Amino acid sequence: MxxxxxxxxxxxxxxxxxxxxxxxxxxxxxxxxxxxxxxxxxxxxxxxxxxxxxxxLAYPGDDTLARARQRLLAGRRRAAGLPGFVRLAVPLAVCLLIAVAIIFGLRAREPQRAATATAVSYLVGTRAGTLGERVSAFAPRLGAAPAPELRFSDGSTVDLERASSARVTALDARGAEVDLERGAARVFVNPRRITRWTLHAGPFTVHVVGTRFRLAWDASTKRFSLQMTKGKVRVEGPTIGERQLVAGQRLDVDLSQRVSRAQTAAAKAQPSARPLAAQGASGRRHRRPVRPARQRLARTTRARRFERVEPMPAATPAPAPATATPAPAPAPARPTTLARALQHVGAGRFCQANGLLDDKALSATLAKAPAKALLALGDAARYCSAQQRARTIYLALWRRFARSPSAAAAALALARLSHTKGASALQLQQAERWLQRVSAANGASAAQQRIAAARRVELAFARRQTRRACALAREFLARWSAGSAARYVKQVAVRCKLTPERKRR
Amino acid sequence: MADGVAAHSERKKTGNVVEIGFTGDDAALVRALENGHPGAPAALFDRHAPHVRRMLVRLLGHDQELADLLHEVFARALKNIAQLREPARLRQWLVGVAVHTARGHIRARTRRRWLRLASDETMPEPAAPGIDPAAVEAMRCTYAVLQKLPADQRIAFALRFIAGLELKDVAEAAGVSLATIKRRLARAEKRFVALARREPPLEPWLAASTRWRDLRDDDDGGDGGEAAR
CATH class of the missing domain: 1.20.58 (Methane Monooxygenase Hydroxylase; Chain G, domain 1)
Known part of the structure; x- marks a missing residue:
């Protein structure tokens, strides 16, 4: 080769x-x-x-050498070899590239400019508002001043309704973060190129770019309501995950019943579609409308159905309808009273069931009634807002039927009773202890353990223990990667990551 | 040294212009160039341009910009003549400059092609009487294939297999070590054979070559190191 x-x-x-x-x-x-x-x-x-x-090369017509020699000796430079259109195209392409670079550069610098620009400020009525200040609208009374309106320098407004309070927790050039602590507010966010508004209502977060809507949160009943007038928002929160709402839609979430409901404008006229929080936060002490037993039963059934599909089911199953719940054996002390009470529970008449048992009858029942009956009575007391009575029943259940699924259900319910909006640190600590007791060693089923683990994540988040919440979430997801509770925990984990960033900003 | 140069110079009167000629070997020519002898550039060109042009043709095929490239090679040579360390090896040095210029030209053309600012089509070879059309077609296909090779591999292949330089001369012209040029040649030949398969005019040449047939059968599996031998 x-x-x-x-x-x-x-x-x-x-x-x-x-x-x-x-x-x-x-x-x-x-x-x-x-x-x-x-x-x-x-x-x-x-x-x-x-x-x-x-x-x-030897071809006589080839004058390459002669041309090159002539040019070299004449000291001329090499002629441009590009054709005319190329000479035109190159500068055009360069100009185009520069223009694209400028546009992208400006867009990339937009957030920086926004960050360095003057932050949005706001007025409460006629005076300047300060960051973190609580703004309250008092209950209506004769001669009371009108409810304050928060007017922001970017043109946005937050109009608090009566018996509402809110706090502006962050202000920057793009917008603000407002925490609606209770009540309702009519919000208008002026859309701009760099707008970023966030509103918090209890555990719910509403992300806004530019829109008009009404937001309500009732801390006592854990009811959240968002009614869109214009634009589009993104809502995050327990039981709903993340959801987008557009003009004409409304979202109602009842965390106490674990019910969420999204409606369009067509359903607006229905009486039941009235915002839930508007009922509880309108300044007067509203009594709950008396519903027929069938309607309440249907509501309970809806809640039960919700428990199966939503991320955070209730700690204990709600009482089943009368047709589905077998009447437990009556207690020897006052068999007829207990049986009647359980019938009321089965029919959804929780307060009637609660009122049927006086203290003496309750003591006898707690000592002798079976676990299922105690669980049903405890739930009835809880649904009738008799928190102390419910706690007593659950404690009895926990003590008498230790290391059983019923005891675990009682522990979950006790944790839930301690973990309420506005609960003190001590109460939250108690809730944590009850959740820790829901373990296999104490007879809890796998489903109960899963619910308890998810609730611990939720609780840590509520206690603003972000790192702990993330750690618990990781533990949870390592054990249960799928299922409704897992979906919720994943969302919480995302929020945990976002929270420190928000604080830094 | 100026006297020496003068001794080797001769004046030739053509009309009103007096052309100062230059005679002497390459070393003297280099000295004359360094001393700014007026006849040295012409002497340099007349003496070495045919060889440089031939090397450019070997490297690039027939290119419409050949005259420009040739001019550029000598313009660079005149500018950088002081960098020549061994005046006696002027011709090899000029080949190195030509290789450098050709490499730049190949890369510029690749850029233009990438930007779609110039046509992709291979330049048609000029018609010449007495040349086998099959050979012209083979030449067109060969350079079309070489166009798909990286510039360094293409140069190594052309210098070795078309210009027929020895390995050390190829390495010197390319400005790399012998080991590097061997590796480049091996890769270039392997890739050339793989690409040449798709060109029917080159098929007879591939079929006739036991060496290339083996390379083809290996399906790029060998190291192709024989090219360097």
Missing amino acids: TGGLQALGRVAGETAEAVAEPRAEREIAAARERLVGAREGTVALGRELATSQDQL
Whole structure:
């Protein structure tokens, strides 16, 4: 092979020399003959190419050398070899690239400029508002001042309704963060290019760019309501995950019943579609409307259905309808009273069931009634807002039926009773202890353990223990990666990551 | 040294212009260039331009910008003549400058092609009497294939297999070590064979070559190191 290449070299050299001298035509022909004779693969191709090139170079019409020599000796520079359209295209392309770079650069700097720009400020009525200040609208009374309106320098407004309070927790050039502690507010966010508004209502977060809506949160009943007038928002919160709402839609969430309901404008006219929080936060102490037993039963059934699909089911199952709940064996002390009470529970008449048992009857029941009956009575007391009575029943259940699924259900319910909006640190700590007791060692089922673990994540988040919440969430997801509770925990984990960032900002 | 140069100079009167000629070997020519002898650039060009042009043609095929490239090679050479350490090896040094210029030209053309500011089509070879059309077609296909190789590999292949330089001369012209040029050649040949398969005019050459047939059968599996031998 090497010999072949060397032969190619020899022949090419001979050919080149032959071309260099005008008289070498005969030698070129001879070299070509030798080439043809030695044609073999690499060598042959190389030789053939070299020969052909040399012949072309020897062509009398080729003035390459003359032109190059003339230009060199004249000291002229090499002429531009690009055709006209290329000479035009290159500057155009450069201009285009510069324009694109400028546009992208400006867009990239937009957030920085927003960050360094003057932050939005606001007025409460006529005076300047300060960051973190609580703004309250008192209950209506004769001669009371009108409810304050928060007017922001970017043109946005937050109009608090009666018996509402809110706090502006952050202000920057893009917008503000407002925490609606209770009550309702009509919000208008002026849309701008860099707008970023966030409203918190209990555990719910509403992300806004530019829109008009009404937001309500009742801490006592844990009812959240969002009614859209214009634009689009994104809502995050327990039981709903993340949801987008557009103009004409309304979202009602009742955390105490674990019920969420999204409606469009068509359902607005229905009486039941009235915002839930508007009922509880309108300044007066509203009594709950008396519903027929069938309606309440349907509501309970809806809650039960919700428990199966939503991330954070109730700690204990709500009482089943009368047709589905077998009447437990009556207690020996007052069998008829307990049976009747359980019938009321089955029919959804929780307060009636609660009122049927006086303290003496309750003591006897707590001592002798079966676990299922105690659980039903505890739930009835809880649904009737008799928190202390419910706590007593659950405690009895926990003590009497230790290390059983019923006891675990009682522990979950006790944790829930301690974990309420506005609960003190001590109460939250108690809730945490009850949740820790829901373990396999104490007879809890796998489902109960899963619910308790998810609730611990929720509780840590409520206690603003972000790192702990994240750690618990990781533990949870390592054990249960799928399921409704897992979906909720994943959302919480995301919020945990976002929270420190928000604080830094 | 100026006297020496003068001793090797001769005056040639053509009309009103007096052309100062230059005679002497390459070393003297280099000295004359360094001393600014007025006839040295012409002597340099007349003496070495045919060889440089031939090398450019080997490297690039017939290019419409050949005259420009040739001018550029000599313009660079005149500008950088002081960098030549061994005046006796002027021709090899000029080949190195030509390789450098050709590499820049290949890369510029690749950029233009990438930007779609110039046509992709291979330049048609000029028609010349007495040249086998099959050879012209093979030449076109060969350079079309070489166009798909990286500039360094293409240069190594052209210098070795078309220009027929020895390995050390190829390495010197490319400005790299012998080991590097061997590796480049191996890669270039392997890739050339793989791409040449798709060109029917090159098929007879591939079929006739046991070496290339082996490379083709290996399906790029060998190291192709034989190219360097």
